[in-house]
Amino acid sequence: MRNFAYHRPDTIAAAIDAARAEGAQVLAGGTTMVDLMKIGVFEPDALIDITALSELEGFEVGSDRIRFGALARMAEVGDDTKLSDAAPVLTEALWKAASPQLRHAARLGGNILQQTRCPYFRDTAYSQCNKRNPGSGCAALDGGETNLHAILGGSDACVAMYPGDWAQALVAFDAEVKTQGPGGSRTIPFADLHVLPGDTPEIETILKRGELVTGISVPVIPALKASHYLKARDRESYAFASASAAVGVEMEGENVRDARIAIGGVASVPWRAREAEEFLKDGPLTEETAREAGRIAFADARPLKGSEYKIKLGADVVAGALMTAKSRTTGGE
Amino acid sequence: MAQTINTAVTRTDAPRKVTGTATYAADVIPSGMLHGALATSSIAVGTLTGIDTKRAEAEPGVIAVFTHENLPDFKTVKGFYAGGPGSASFWPMEGNEIKYAGQPIAYVVAETAAAARRGSQLIDATYEVSEANAHMDAEDSFVIGASGDSKGMVTTKGDVSKGLAEAAQTIDVEYTTPFQHHNPMEMFSATAEWNGDKLTVWMPSQSVRTLRGGIAAAYGLPETSVRVICPFVGGAFGSKAGITPYAMLTIAASKAVAAPVRLIVTRPQMFTVATFRPESIQKFRLGADATGKLTAFEHIEISQTSQFDVVTNPGTHITRAMYASPNIHTEQRVARSDTNTGGFMRAPNEMQTFFGLEQAMDELALKVGVDPVEMRRVNDTKRHPVEDVPFSSRSLMECYDAVSDSFGWDQRSPEVGSMTDGDWLVGFGCATATYPTNILASNARVRMQGSGSAYIELAAHDVGTGSYTIFAQIAAARLGLPVEACDVVMGEADLPVAPLSGGSTTAASAGSAVHDACLRIGRAVAMEVTAQSEGPLAGVDPKLITLDNGVLRGPDGKSQPLLEALASTAAGEQEAVGEFRHPALTDKLIRATFAGGYGTAGPVTPEFAMFAFGAEMVEVHVNRWTHEIRVPRLHGAFAAGTILNRKTAHSQLMGGMVWGIGSALHEVTEVDKPRARYLNTNIAEYLVPVNADVREVRVEMLDEKDDYVNPLGVKGIGELGIVGTAAAIANAVHHATGKRLRKLPIRMSDLV
CATH class of the missing domain: 3.30.390.50 (CO dehydrogenase flavoprotein, C-terminal domain)
Incomplete structure (x- = not known):
């Protein structure tokens, strides 16, 4: 793993300020980030640990909307019986993800931004990966037979699959994502958050540098x-x-x-x-x-x-x- | 004294393991220890045209970077299949040749493990790339034996063509099994410390004496100058038997930097720097008469091997022992491809061959129209079908009867697809398991003290199987002591000779040496007490005294507890070195084992064929929506001679069966074909069963007496449990869905 600076700001403003720097990456539960850093796929200059931002914790099952803080843990949400009664899809998708250990560590904001499991992205021995190394090609297109490639939404540049579970529930039910960034706050339809790979698979979401996911909400229908x-x-x-x-x-x-x-x-x-x-x-x-x-x-x-x-x-x-x-x-x- | 053999005794090392105080090899941190890390090749075949270590050397904490250009004093040994102690015959970093993806190309030594790992990511290599294929091409297969000729690799009895022509029903089918890689919980590691010309190596190992002998010979050192230590092993299953390049590189690096060095191999690297289960093709042509009796049996196994070794784990030697047939032909073939050399993985000859054989028997039974269990019954035999000697014991059908009862085989409706449970299709399947009883020479030293304790010492291993406990049980039973008073010391090459822990041999062979040492103690004490002027046995002819569960018994009802007799001797303590030398062991075989090799007699001797047997039955569910395959019930009944410890034996058999679920439904190393590189080198995507996949697993151990195999009557059980599971599951999937899947693993993708 490459050496990196580590910051744990205690206000959202300070976090945004730190995260907007070139080479900075946001860290929450770390279940994807640390893994990818260890295998050399991500080599950030600085990690901005946002877990001190307690205002981003927790969740609330309201009568019109269900609101989740970006730092709510997969496990606490998945285990909630009020939520499972009101919206079984939201707890089931969390329950069936990962392992109990990972669910206790991982936060919802990070979960929706989970990285692909494409083996060509994860193994730096493959020189061709347009997502990891823009313009280098895609080794998956002539590679082995795996379960891990997209059959919908892929392009000639990238067939990496989005691997998460919870995001399917969010996109089905018109969830919205709240963010704060250098340009202020905004609310994004969840369906617009991720972008198709097209010719630029290195661009995965519409989030701008320094823009933090602060919450997710789902309308009750x-x-x-x-x-x-x-x-x-x-x-x-x-x-x-x-x-x-x-x-x-x-x-x-x-x-x-x-x-x-x-x-x-x-x-x-x-x-x-x-x-x-x-x-x-x-x-x-x-x-x-x-x-x-x-x-x-x-x-x-x-x-x-x-x-x-x-x-x-x-x-x-x-x-x-x-x-x-x-x-x-x-x-x- | 309570009986200790054949009871359920909790592992004596359990408290140490669960409290984290058991010292595994990599837990030892010699003073001043540095850390090693491997950099590996990104290509499979070609030439390393350049290797730039500048960035790695500039990384803070990095002390040295070794490549083929500067690695000093790097010693190699011959590969196992070439008659040596090595895991493979090709040694990376001797030159610039690349022969498989993930081959070590550089070794980084640093002050911290993190710096070493980072350094290994900063090695810049350039290659001239040649074409490579990780998969074998069966068209290029050839028959060859380990000794370089085809001796013993082809069997012919009668005329298979004639037998097929006479058959009422025949099948001609091919089964395939994939690459599978070892993923024991305990990572591969090596720690080396030089002290002048003395070397100590801590390394998880199934054979400390193989390591010591090989390393000493490579460095031209007397064996007394090399210590190899590993008191605990966190899973081996065949992966920790030979001397690997990463071990020799660590030893060389430690010498070069004049400091102890520890290397812990990363999980992805574990797929390429050690042995694995080669992919295979199992071809069967069988013929049967109208009752199911075999008229012809042909099995050709084609197994993958590397470009530089010939892996011959002759599975056909096991399948040909299973069923009576007047006409038998078997062939053991290999085909080369561009990987490291494969080797042993739990039931190395049997897992893949029985996936074929036991499905073939099911397919033929269906064609003939007999129940699958009856198919095995009509073809059961008390004599080896080829070697024409009787089995020393063979309780196969007793196993089938027992498991049929516990499983409820009579509830099976024979028609395919006829059983359901809600959204699930239900299938029942069965298969035979067997494992050869291999016999190896062993010694063991036992010291009994008048205070009521005993020390048992031998260079055997507890690879997680329970050896510490069963050796204590054997000594306790013979000497009349509580199990907890018997202290077992193992896992050091300096201890009395014991064989490699592989091929399910430790309990039988090393255990028999412990047994013999105890009997010798009894004889020595008898000599003394019979010569005394007083005492219960005074004046008795010592030749007439036997040691019976801790009591010295003479004629006319005269007896004395051994411990009491010992306390009355001059020293009050007695030591003996026991030996196990089965009559079938030739001097050549004994010497091979003493030299750290695998000098096995059996499973066929001039007098008997020695095998353990079992029968497994499984219930499989296939979901009509998701096509997921689940295994709610897996039952097995096994007969393997004396069961020393009903608890650890149960765990061993159950562990094998659980791994069988993995082999059937989960495990496969996926290959990127154009670059001959493995794709799923992590345990998120290299699937093995998790707890939720393992529901009811029932293990029954039958009583079986076998006086021929060894004085304890013990056959091996370490590998037996896995052997039939995959075929039983495949047969059950067929019964549930009508789909005959002749490949592993069986996935939902095969059933949509």
Whole structure:
């Protein structure tokens, strides 16, 4: 690991000031940052540890919005029974992420900014990685068969997959991200936070230098109550999703009034499947329509060798998640 | 005295392990110790055209950087498969040749581990890159034995073509197994300290004597000048047997910088600097009559090997021992590719071959239309099918009967896809396990004191298996002492000779030497007390006295507790060196073991074939939405002679079965094909089972008596548990889904 300066400011203003410096990186739980520093992928000049900013801790389950501080821990949020009652998708997606140790260390603000697990990004022995080394190429495109490449949203420059779980729930339910930076505060729709790799995969979000995520909020809507996060993975715990779905439904009689679908383990960024949602609206939710919605969600998929199976797997996972969500609606099975 | 053998005794070292006071090799910090770190090659095959160490040398704390250009006094040894003690025959940093990705190219010594690691990231290397393939090409395979010829690598009995022609049903199928890499909890490490011409090495090892002998020979030192110490090992499973380049580099670096140096290999480097399970292809052609009885048995194994060694772990020698058939043909083949040399990984000959064999038997049973258990029953044999000697004991079908009862095999509806549980498809599968009983020479020294304690000393190892405990149990039983009064000292090359801990041999071979030492103590004490003028045994012919669970027994009901007899002797203390020399051990084999090698007799001797057996049954669930494969129940019944400790043996067998779940469903080293480099060199993405994957695992240990294998009647159990698991799971997946998956691991991607 390269030597670095370490700062632990005690005000948000001081943190922003320190984080805006060239070569500075923000540190919260450190579960991704420290890992990547050890293997030489990140070599910051300075780490700005924001864990002294206690005003960014905690979370609140309100009647109109659910608000999370950026420093709330994955574990405390995932364990909250009031939240799991109001919005099961939000606790399930946290529960199924990482390991208990990691969930106790990791903070929500860092979780949504989690780095890809693409092996070509993580192993500096590969000279080609446009994300790590802009302009060097992409070794993944002619590489081995792995589960770790995006089949949605990738470009000729980068097929790195966004690996997180919770972000799928946030993007499905129109979450917003609050930030503070050198230019002041702003509120960003979660769906706009991450950007597609395009020709510039090194740019992952719209956050500006020195801009801190301070909070995340989710509007309370009926579909949140009948929501579910389904994660398919080769082992029962501590594995990234081969495919996952964050869904919620609101029924009106036999028909779907509102459907929310986001898919994980398959895309470059947190991925909302709006066309699949539209397909379900105002129609019945049956196993057949749920499977069709799953197929629609993957209509534009471009798999690499070894990830072709994810089109079918992902569709089945969406369908399975929808059936569970339906069972959680009033009058559901 | 209570019986101590065949009971459940808690590990004597458990308190030390759970309180962190057990001293593992890397826990030792010699005064003035510096830290080593490896830099490794980013390419797989080619030439190192330049290596610039300036940035590394400028890093604060870095003391020295060694490359092939400046590494002084670097010694090498012959690889294991070339008859030496090394993990491979090719030694990196002797020159500028690169033969596999992740090959060491530089060794950094620094004041702190962090500085050494950072230094290793700052080595700038340039290469001329050649084409490389990590995967073998089976078309280029060849038959060859370890000795450089094909002797013993091909078996032919009868005529397989004729047997196939006569069969009612045949199968001709191929199974593949992937590269798997060792990931023991305890990282690979080496610490070296020179004191003039004396060298001490602390290193986790399955064979301290192999290390000492090899290192001493390489440096031209008498063995008495080299100490190798490792009282505890945090998992070895075959990965810590040979002398590795990282060990020799640490020894050389320590000498060059004139200070002790410790190297802890990083997790990603653990995938390339030591041995692993090579990928393999298992080809089977089987024929059976209408009752399932085999008419033909052909198994060809093609196993991957490096460009510079020929790894021959002959799995066909094990499969051919399993089932009766009039016509048998087996071939052991290898194919080369651009990796480091593979080697031993828990059940090195059996895990991959039985994944093939036991699925092939299932496939054939289905074709013939007999129950999979009956398929094994009609082909069971009390004689070795090729060598024509009887098995010293073989309780395979007793194992099947026991596990069928505990598992409820009769609840299985034979039709594929006919069982469900909510959103889950349910399948039951079974498979046979076996492991050869290998026999090695061993010594052990036991000193019994009149105060009621005993010291047991031998250069064996507790690789996490419970050896400390079982040796104490053996001595306690023989000498009539409590287990806790028997203190076992191991893990040092200077102790009495004991064999390499591999191939499930320690309990049987080294344990028999402990047993023998105790009997010798009994005889020596008997000599003295019978010569005394008074006492219960005074005047008795000492030849008529036997040691029976701590009591010296003579004719006419005369007896005396050993401890009481010992206390009455002149010294009040007795020491003896015990020996285990099975009649099947030739002088050549004994000498090989004494020289630090693996001089094994068996599993087939001129008189008997010696194997432990087991049967495993598994319930598999496959989710209809996610296609996830889960294993709610895994049962095994095993017969392996005397079970010394029902607790540690249970753990061993269960551990093997759990690893079998991993082999079946999780483990695979993924390869970047164009660059012949491993992709998932971390334990987030190199999947092994977590607790949530392991639900009900039931282990039953049958009573089995075998007087031939050794005086204790012990067969090995360390590897037995893993052998049948992967095939049983594959068979259950087929039963649940109708999909026959002839490759490992079996993933949800195979079932969508």
